[in-house]
Amino acid sequence: MALTFHATNFILQSNAYPPSFSRRTLPFSSSKLFKPSPSHHRTCLLLRSSLVQEQEISFTDEETQLVDALIGIQGRGRSASPQQLNDVERAVNVLEGLQGVSDPTGSSLIEGHWQLMFTTRPGTASPIQRTFVGVDFFSVFQEISLRTNDPRVSNIVKFSEAIGELKVEAAASIKDGKRILFRFDKAAFSLKFLPFKVPYPVPFRLLGDEAKGWLDTTYLSPSGNLRISRGNKGTTFVLQKRTEPRQRLLTAISTGTAVTEAIDEFISLNRNVAEDEPELLEGEWQMIWSSQVETDSWLENAGNGLMGKQASANCTYNHFLVDIVLGLRFSMTGTFVKSGTNTYDVTMDDAAIIAGPFGYPIEMERKINLQLLYGDEKIRITRGYNDILFVHVRTDGLKAK
Structure with missing residues (x-):
């Protein structure tokens, strides 16, 4: 996903246990004491309980491996450990090697409102990407609308219900069955406490090729609920239309919104089944x-x-x-x-x-x-x-x- 406006980038873009010890032996070398x-x-x-909502959201076994790997990763990948990154990469590679929707850009399943769950963060990431994507308190979405007279892909950073959002839009076109071409052309803040939109100060028309990019969909689930995409700067994105109960609970925690109520609801659902x-x-x-x-x-x-x-x-x-x-x-x-x-x-x-x-x-x-x-x-x-x-x-x- 992209909230970056320079170059051609479309992105917002150990199993060993810790040491144990005994007072009787301290202090000595931890390599001897802490094993x-x-x-x-x-x-x-x-x-491992199956919840009612989880049954309503369709995931294959391979997709579930990716969803499980995403649980607990903070900052949409920014704070992931090497082990967590390996788990996600392995699950992504498995799905990309399977037969999802064969012509994702030609399918209506790619249309709609997608939530960004994970992204890799290359060194070429723009300041705006580093500012917004790695902050769990913000929700990040991508809207795709290709079957209109004005096909577009929009990236949205939702700060909160009380504050508002930043929406960055790009004119889009389909190149082939996987690739969407885009060009950024406008962006604005919609703030709840203002009766008008505040333009984002980026001169898109003056950026030339820097405002262009492409996005490949390398896996689109047959259910239309999970998507893996790769951008022209080598960034990988994992997006979902609907999140499963554990993900929704962690979202409540990361945004600090009604956490106790979310826990009570989650436990109640689990207890019932x-x-x-x-x-x-x-x-x-x-x-x-x-x-x-x-x-x-x-x-x-x-x-x-x-x-x-x-x-x-x-x-x-x-x-x-x-x-x-x-x-x-x-x-x-x-x-x-x-x-x-x-x-x-x-x-x-x-x-x-x-x-x-x-x-x-x-x-x-x-x-x-x-x-x-x-x-x-x-x-x-x-x-x-x-x-x-x-x-x-x-x-x-x-x-x-």
Whole structure:
């Protein structure tokens, strides 16, 4: 997708567990102290629930692999880890090698309102791309309308319902079954607090070939809900017309809009169709939202689980790691034991400040009753200390199936 106006660009364009340690041995080399036992690598059981909305949105197995890979990636790819990028690239390559809609530009399925879910970010990206696309608080869309007397492709950055949007338009034409040619010709801000549009200050007529570009659709799903496109500057885009429930929940979190209500609705839908007991899944998890605002004390925030990453293994081992500043990290390790259908007794009693290969122990203990409200391979919702809700996304990639 493109919100860039220079050159011919149409874009807005480790599986190992973190270290564990013991007070009895600190400080020593972390390479010796921070290695979990082989038993930590056994696989935990997992409930992967199918939701009512997910059944309404049609995805093939190969498309589901891509959707799963996108879950938890922030900034539409800007903050993706190497493992996450590998997962997306692998899923994209699989779909591009399959037979989607054979003539996407000739199909009515390409028409409509598409939401940008992921984009690669080459070094040639324009300042406006870097400004808008990597910000989760903004929603980014592409509108395609080719079967009119004035075929166009428009790119939209929606700031919020209260603020408004920026719309950049291009005159479009079809070159062949996959390629759309375009030329930017106008752009404007539509702001809720102004009764008129504010022109975007870009002299398109003076840009010449810099305002031109092309966009290839390399995969269009037969359902018309998923599209992969590549731009003339080598950028890859993944777009969807409708997002599945986990994606909608993460959108609410990224925009800060009615998050608690979105969680309640999501869990309610899951509860209605769940058949088995949920289990914690081992892996590395990054907290992206909690229902309690962090305090001024990073140590209190860290100890209460309000920041940082968690790693669990063997369904009994838990490690919590927080990057502080200037290479310093806070670490806590402990155990969790299942105490009910979806509850766990968590004891975190092995804390330290880590600097490089060394650690300085801290006397700290936390005992928490953790309730697992929802869990699948990519997202986890729990209720813990002081009834605080937590949402974590998995950052160590998808497991091979």
